[in-house]
Amino acid sequence: MNQDNALNLLLNTLHNEREPSLWVADEHAAAAQHIPVNPVVEAISNRVDVATDLTKRGWHCRFSDLDFRHIEDSSLTTLYFRLAKEKPLVNHVINQASRVLKTGGRLIMSGEKQQGIKNYAKKAGISLAGKAEIKKQGRDYLATITRGPQPAIPLDDSDYHQLRTTQHHGGIDIVSKPGQFGWNKLDSGSVLLAEQFEQLPIERPDTVLDLGCGYGFLSLAAHQQWPDATITATDNNAAALISCQQNFIQQAINGEVIAANCASSITEKQALILCNPPFHQGFSVENNLTEQFVSTAKRLCKPSGCALFVVNAFIPLERIAKNHFRHQKLLLNNGHFKLFKLYD
Ligand SMILES: C[S@@+](CC[C@H](N)C(=O)[O-])C[C@H]1O[C@@H](n2cnc3c(N)ncnc32)[C@H](O)[C@@H]1O
Structure with missing residues (x-):
């Protein structure tokens, strides 16, 4: 196991997933050594090394600038995401989660307190028009945000894809x-x-x-x-x-x-x-x-x-x-x- 405990927390949960889901694997995943493949979970990564490595290990992983356009609206049960450093990127992932998750689907995010996990969970709860639950394990937190039936309230992602x-x-x-x-x-x-x-x-x-x-x-x-x-x-x-x-x-x-x-x-x-x-x-x-x-x-x-x-x-x-x-x-x-x- 790698030393990023927040990532480990996320991967332990993802390992037990049984429904079509997505893992947004950014550069943190580069540190992970053994990630057993879960065939119902697709991965997407904005780092070519992470995408190549996951593909070699048997994951179905796309390399893109976190482009979710191939995923249909309301089609996924769970979206897994280890919190990243950059705010527009995190807000982009939360906005996309609200589009691709079914009503009752879950956005599961992990991270440390000083990385802003509590605040992001709260904002995601509002944005997904659902409820946010957060559990602490050591220094790390696992937040589960449920997609509510109401329209989403988008977060400011600095117009993520726009050059x-x-x-x-x-x-x-x-x-x-x-x-x-x-x-x-x-x-x-x-x-x-x-x-x-x-x-x-x-x-x-x-x-x-x-x-x-x-x-x-x-x-x-x-x-x-x-x-x-x-x-x-x-x-x-x-x-x-x-x-x-x-x-x-x-x-x-x-x-x-x-x-x-x-x-x-x-x-x-x-x-x-x-x-x-x-x-x-x-x-x-x-x-x-x-x-x-x-x-x-x-x-x-x-x-x-x-x-x-x-x-x-x-x-x-x-x-x-x-x-x-x-x-x-x-x-x-x-x-x-x-x-x-x-x-x-
Ligand atoms: C300090 S920035 C410098 C960026 C740019 N050269 C500049 O001067 O503004 C370091 C760059 O290295 C890239 N980088 C980090 N890890 C890398 C890797 N394993 N392979 C290739 N590039 C990487 C980052 O994405 C980032 O763009």
């Missing part, structure tokens, strides 16, 4: 959407990295990889700096990939946007790799992620190329990079972020 311009930066409009962490902000670490492009001690790259691209900020900046470069952007999050693809189209970027778990399906070596690696998986800090991203950068870096990593000051990138690259150069440390050039 929109969220930033004007470097003279261009940047498009994004909910469903990815920091979807409507510029990441200060990435801005810092992009600001250094002009004075970087590197050759003009012909190929660039944006590793963990989000909505594509670093790809956009790289395209402005090196318009002739072919850019490959990759992420595991469906909302990020949709946003990034749209930014590639709007800026006519020569390249590709690829869904992959830490670039696992990419083999072509790159002259320049840009990375602001993740260190969270759901609500928890995941130390192995930095290691995974550095090791991928090493695998995909041309012998004459380099990787530029920007990380929060507390991430021990020096120690991690030593195991993979022969050389590392600290280009900048402003107390909040460190910027490294890694090369052989």
